[in-house]
Amino acid sequence: MSESxxxxxxxxxxxxxxxxxxxxxxxxxxxxxxxxxxxGLTAFAIGFVALVLSWFMRIQIAxxxxxxxxxxxxxxxxxxxxxxxxxxxxxxLFLGAFGNYMIPLMVGARDMVFPYLNMxxxxxxxxAVLVLFVSFFTPGGPTGAGWTLYPPQxxxxxxxxxxxxxxxxxxxxxxxxxxxxMGGLNYVITILQARTRGMTLMRMPLTIWGIFTAxxxxxxxxxxxxxxxxxxxxxxxxxxxxxxxALVEFGENLTYGGGSPILFQHLFWFFGHPEVYxxxxxxxxxxxxLISIHARKNIFGFRMMVWAxxxxxxxxxxxxxxxxxxxxxxxxxxxxxxxxxxxxxxxxALKVYNWILTLWKGNIHLTIxxxxxxxxxxxxxxxGLTGLFxxxxxxxxxxxxxxxxxxxxxxxxxxxxxxxxxxAIYHWYPLITGKMMHDGMGRFHFWVxxxxxxxxxxPMHYLGFIGxxxxxxxxxxxxxxxxxxxxxxxxxxxxAALAVGFxxxxxxxxxxxxxxxxxxxxxxxxxxxxxxxxxxEQPPIHGNFGKELPVVYRWAYDYSxxxxxxxxxxxxxPNEKVTLAEGYSELGVEKx
Amino acid sequence: xxxxxxxxIIIGSVLFHLYTPWYSTPIASNWSxxxxxxxxxxxxxxxxxxxxxxxxxxxxxxxxxxxKRRADYEPxxxxxxxxxxxxxxxxxxxxxxPGLIVWDDYVSPPEEAMPIEAMGQQWYWNFRLxxxxxxxxxxxxxxxxxxxxxxxxxxxxNGKDDILIEGDTLHLEHDKPVKFLLRSIDVLHNFYVPQFRxxxxxxxxxxxFYWIRPTVTGNYExxxxxxxxxxxxxxxxxxxxDEASDYQEWLSDQLTFEAIQxxxxxxxxxxLALNKSN
Ligand code: HEM
Ligand SMILES: [Cu+2]
Ligand SMILES: [Cu+2]
Numbered sequence: 001m002s003e004s005x006x007x008x009x010x011x012x013x014x015x016x017x018x019x020x021x022x023x024x025x026x027x028x029x030x031x032x033x034x035x036x037x038x039x040g041l042t043a044f045a046i047g048f049v050a051l052v053l054s055w056f057m058r059i060q061i062a063x064x065x066x067x068x069x070x071x072x073x074x075x076x077x078x079x080x081x082x083x084x085x086x087x088x089x090x091x092x093l094f095l096g097a098f099g100n101y102m103i104p105l106m107v108g109a110r111d112m113v114f115p116y117l118n119m120x121x122x123x124x125x126x127x128a129v130l131v132l133f134v135s136f137f138t139p140g141g142p143t144g145a146g147w148t149l150y151p152p153q154x155x156x157x158x159x160x161x162x163x164x165x166x167x168x169x170x171x172x173x174x175x176x177x178x179x180x181x182m183g184g185l186n187y188v189i190t191i192l193q194a195r196t197r198g199m200t201l202m203r204m205p206l207t208i209w210g211i212f213t214a215x216x217x218x219x220x221x222x223x224x225x226x227x228x229x230x231x232x233x234x235x236x237x238x239x240x241x242x243x244x245x246a247l248v249e250f251g252e253n254l255t256y257g258g259g260s261p262i263l264f265q266h267l268f269w270f271f272g273h274p275e276v277y278x279x280x281x282x283x284x285x286x287x288x289x290l291i292s293i294h295a296r297k298n299i300f301g302f303r304m305m306v307w308a309x310x311x312x313x314x315x316x317x318x319x320x321x322x323x324x325x326x327x328x329x330x331x332x333x334x335x336x337x338x339x340x341x342x343x344x345x346x347x348x349a350l351k352v353y354n355w356i357l358t359l360w361k362g363n364i365h366l367t368i369x370x371x372x373x374x375x376x377x378x379x380x381x382x383x384g385l386t387g388l389f390x391x392x393x394x395x396x397x398x399x400x401x402x403x404x405x406x407x408x409x410x411x412x413x414x415x416x417x418x419x420x421x422x423x424a425i426y427h428w429y430p431l432i433t434g435k436m437m438h439d440g441m442g443r444f445h446f447w448v449x450x451x452x453x454x455x456x457x458x459p460m461h462y463l464g465f466i467g468x469x470x471x472x473x474x475x476x477x478x479x480x481x482x483x484x485x486x487x488x489x490x491x492x493x494x495x496a497a498l499a500v501g502f503x504x505x506x507x508x509x510x511x512x513x514x515x516x517x518x519x520x521x522x523x524x525x526x527x528x529x530x531x532x533x534x535x536x537e538q539p540p541i542h543g544n545f546g547k548e549l550p551v552v553y554r555w556a557y558d559y560s561x562x563x564x565x566x567x568x569x570x571x572x573x574p575n576e577k578v579t580l581a582e583g584y585s586e587l588g589v590e591k592x
Numbered sequence: 593x594x595x596x597x598x599x600x601i602i603i604g605s606v607l608f609h610l611y612t613p614w615y616s617t618p619i620a621s622n623w624s625x626x627x628x629x630x631x632x633x634x635x636x637x638x639x640x641x642x643x644x645x646x647x648x649x650x651x652x653x654x655x656x657x658x659x660k661r662r663a664d665y666e667p668x669x670x671x672x673x674x675x676x677x678x679x680x681x682x683x684x685x686x687x688x689x690p691g692l693i694v695w696d697d698y699v700s701p702p703e704e705a706m707p708i709e710a711m712g713q714q715w716y717w718n719f720r721l722x723x724x725x726x727x728x729x730x731x732x733x734x735x736x737x738x739x740x741x742x743x744x745x746x747x748x749x750n751g752k753d754d755i756l757i758e759g760d761t762l763h764l765e766h767d768k769p770v771k772f773l774l775r776s777i778d779v780l781h782n783f784y785v786p787q788f789r790x791x792x793x794x795x796x797x798x799x800x801f802y803w804i805r806p807t808v809t810g811n812y813e814x815x816x817x818x819x820x821x822x823x824x825x826x827x828x829x830x831x832x833x834d835e836a837s838d839y840q841e842w843l844s845d846q847l848t849f850e851a852i853q854x855x856x857x858x859x860x861x862x863x864l865a866l867n868k869s870n
Contacts, residue, residue, distance in 0.1 A: 071822045071823075071825070072822050075819070075821075075822060075824075144822070145819070146819045148819075150780055150818075150819070152778065152779045152780075152796060153779035153780060153819065153820055153821055156778065156779060156821070158714045158715075158778070158779065158820065158821025158822060158823065159821045159822070160822060245733070245796045245797025245798075246732070246733045246734050246796075246797065247733050247776075247777060247778050247779075247796045247797070248713070248733055248736050248777045248778055249778060250714065250778075251738070253733075253734060253736060257734075259797070260797065261780060261795055261796065261797065262795060262798075295655070295663065296657070296662075296663045297663035297664065297665075297666075298665065298666070298667055300666070300667075300668065300669075301667075301668045301669070301673055302667065302668065303668065304668065304673055326782065326791050326792050326793055327793050327795070328774070328792060328793045328794070328795040328798065328800035331695075331698075331699035332699070334695050334699070335692055335695070335696075338688060338691065338692060338695070339688065339692075342684045342685075342687065342688045343684070345680070345684050346677065346680050346681055346684060349676075349680045350673070350676060350677060350680070352644065353644075353676050356644065356647060356648045356651060357672065359648065359651040359652065359655060360651050360655065361655060361663060361664035361666070362651070362655050362663045362664075363655065363657045363661040363662060363663040364651070364652060364655050364656050364657055365657045366594055366652075366656065366657075371594065374594065374598070374648070374652070377645075377648060378598070378601065378645060381641060381644055381645065382641065385637035385640060385641055386637075388633060388636075388637055388684070388687060389630070389633050389637075392629070392633065392687055392688060392691040393691060393692070393695045394626055394629055394691045394692075394694040394695040394698060395626070395629050395630055395633055395691060397626060397698065397789065397790060397791060398616075398626060398630075398786070398789040398790070398791070400791065400817070401782060401784070401791070401817040401818060402817070447597075451597065451601075454601060458605060458608070459608065459612075459614075462612050462614040462615060463614060465614065465615050465616045466614050466615070466616070466617060466786070467616075467617060467784070467786025467787075467815070469784065469815050469816070469817045469825075471819045471824060471825075472824070472825035473822075473824075473825045474825055475825070476825065476826060476828075478813055478815075478828075481617065481786060481813065481815075485613050485614070486614060489614065557667075559663060559665075560662050560663035560664070560665050561665055562665055567662060567663070
């Protein structure tokens with residue numbers, strides 16, 4: 001893409017904070033890259049807990065006669081599994097880990113604009129994780145209210161963890177939001193303020209666009225969760241009635257009255273739906289970049305991709321009640337929210353088309369990151385299409401609250417973003433550690449994870465058609481519905497789930513093994529154009545770039561430009577420095 | 593290997609769908625229109641799935657990297673983008689329009705539908721029929737006590753002839769539309785009968801509804817479909833759809849609120865009398 005005039009820098013650079021001791025260098029670090037690693041390791045550690053919980057849940061579902069866990073424990077496990085996966089793993093990974101690592105490097109900055117705040121953000125997140133984790137060991141255990149925490153049930157006696165578990169959950173969420181807000185403001189301001197010269201908004205890689213938009217969404221959405229958590233704490237501890245109508249608890253009349261359970265659901269999903277996109281948009285951005293790099297071709301329809309990210313982000317605030325079609329809210333909302341929901345399908349579909357049109361006439365290297373991208377397209381498309389079932393209000397009626405929903409959201413916001421995260425780790429591992437990850441283990445990991453997850457979740461949709469409700473500890477006696485063949489299917493799904501779980505152990509092993517024994521990565525091993533690969537050292541050191549910050553002359557997608565000798569032109573290379581291919585006098589212009 | 597596995601996934605998914613032994617239960621209500629919208633959605637999304645993934649697989653085969661290959665440089669194509677946008681919009685509208693028409697039907701119970709209350713509590717079902725006057729009396733969770741488990745308003749004349757069913761089996765008359773009025777006295781529940789295709793949450797503090805017309809006689813299970821505590825998976829009930837004569841017979845065995853109150857009164861008097869004579 002054409003060059004434009006590069007503005008002179010208007011301000012002197014400000015000196016960074018330099019650590020003075022081992023503690024401030026390695027632990028209480030203010031370097032975004034180390035903070036990113038801290039976020040990543042913490043998120044993976046707690047995410048691993050969520051994964052292990054899912055094994056117990058799956059074994060319970062497949063072999064109910066074993067009763068490996070009790071009813072109460074089952075409900076506690078699904079709750080903790082769901083909440084950890086969505087908030088403490090995926091949100092923290094995409095924004096805390098990838099955001100911190102990639103934003104300064106990709107926009108050409110030395111660090112985040114508020115490094116100290118950035119550090120506090122991580123430690124606050126860690127406290128939130130610990131508070132959540134402690135709830136496993138308190139009397140009564142963690143809450144079993146479901147990750148949606150719907151009152152009145154969440155704070156009444158029929159639900160496990162109503163003694164302290166629910167309180168710790170709500171407190172932990174509040175702490176998480178405080179920590180996120182510090183980090184999130186930092187990401188947004190860094191992107192708006194600290195881009196290097198020449199890095200116009202429309203030259204930012206889509207990874208940054210995705211993270212940027214997701215962070216803005218999160219800054220608007222999390223406050224809704226914050227207030228609902230605070231109000232529920234009041235209902236629980238001070239006996240207020242924000243969400244509590246007059247009701248009876250096991251024959252005993254309680255003093256609550258006048259509150260609305262539906263109000264909570266609106267607040268929760270006003271946060272909860274954008275949350276889906278907080279996870280999805282960074283994944284969209286990253287996958288766009290990976291596809292482009294590994295297919296050696298510019299992303300198709302870049303401007304459309306940017307506007308789709310922004311448009312989806314904006315629309316995601318007016319679709320929330322599609323989670324509430326059968327909640328008892330005013331049924332006429334159904335018309336509005338079904339319409340907005342299906343409208344959001346259009347920009348989403350365009351993104352899928354554009355990823356595939358990027359492959360079209362590309363030069364596709366089937367590297368591990370590319371394999372994960374292909375896996376992402378399959379699972380995301382699958383989950384997106386089943387979203388058309390659930391978004392279309394009347395089709396949702398029979399399927400809502402069944403295993404169809406469980407299958408749908410795991411495909412679209414569980415498996416698909418996780419595949420992107422894994423692909424992104426294989427992609428940026430050489431940058432972060434200077435080593436390549438082991439290829440054989442990586443391919444094994446990919447195939448088991450991708451095919452295994454598909455085998456888990458594709459057939460699961462059909463349990464929903466039979467009518468098997470979600471969040472069932474066991475099916476018990478039912479005549480027509482739950483035949484022995486459905487029980488067999490559940491055994492199959494559990495086996496696939498355990499296999500996928502095992503493959504993650506291989507991945508973790510590979511991460512640590514390769515850090516020590518991996519092949520040393522050559523500089524910019526994937527021949528990418530974006531700035532994170534243009535640092536003098538690989539891995540980049542404190543301050544990222546050398547004496548001078550890079551100056552940006554082009555977008556991030558100059559792959560296979562006609563006339564250039566190499567099939568990529570880094571963003572900081574001006575046209576006159578590009579080595580021309582034989583027979584060319586200028587980029588794109590053949591010698592006559 | 594990659595294109596091969598992708599093809600297996602595409603073809604396997606289609607075959608699985610065509611031959612799956614796990615699919616919707618035989619329908620027993622008027623909501624076959626819901627099933628039709630599902631079929632329509634399956635047809636459209638299935639076609640998109642196969643086309644898009646098929647095209648992706650083709651690209652992976654055709655444009656796999658070789659020594660000599662160099663990718664095209666083509667930043668965007670307005671034409672392709674406009675065509676795809678228009679086609680997608682048309683497809684989506686084609687799904688939405690029939691869906692909304694059926695939803696309109698779903699939220700508009702017919703005049704003649706008989707109101708029947710399904711009341712949920714942790715973790716069982718009770719039911720209430722309107723009696724002769726066709727009107728359900730008012731209730732309030734604050735009235736609930738051991739003597740008045742439904743929380744009936746004792747001053748409301750409409751409630752006197754209400755028929756209270758303190759069991760988990762509800763009978764319906766074949767082919768007569770009913771409007772379920774859903775009420776919970778503790779937490780959220782959901783009144784779901786898979787064969788009827790319909791469901792709705794029960795929300796304490798308010799009354800929600802949906803309507804159906806049972807079209808096939810038989811027994812159907814009620815499953816609670818909204819997490820309501822540790823007993824959620826065990827919160828079952830039964831709907832029995834009867835021919836008119838069987839239904840009348842069952843109905844005549846049920847007691848009204850007034851009759852239940854009188855009975856309770858009688859029992860109390862008897863006890864008192866007994867105590868005195870001792
Ligand atoms: C292969 C890995 C995974 C397995 C085997 C698995 C398994 C399960 C199971 C068995 C349930 C409970 C279903 C029920 O009883 O209704 C569940 C619920 C859930 N899972 Fe996963 N899961 C996995 C990964 C993920 C990921 C990556 C996410 C991230 C979005 C996720 C998010 C959730 C959520 C939000 C729930 C709902 C919890 C609730 O009902 O309150 N899961 N999962
Ligand atoms: Cu229930
Ligand atoms: Cu329930």
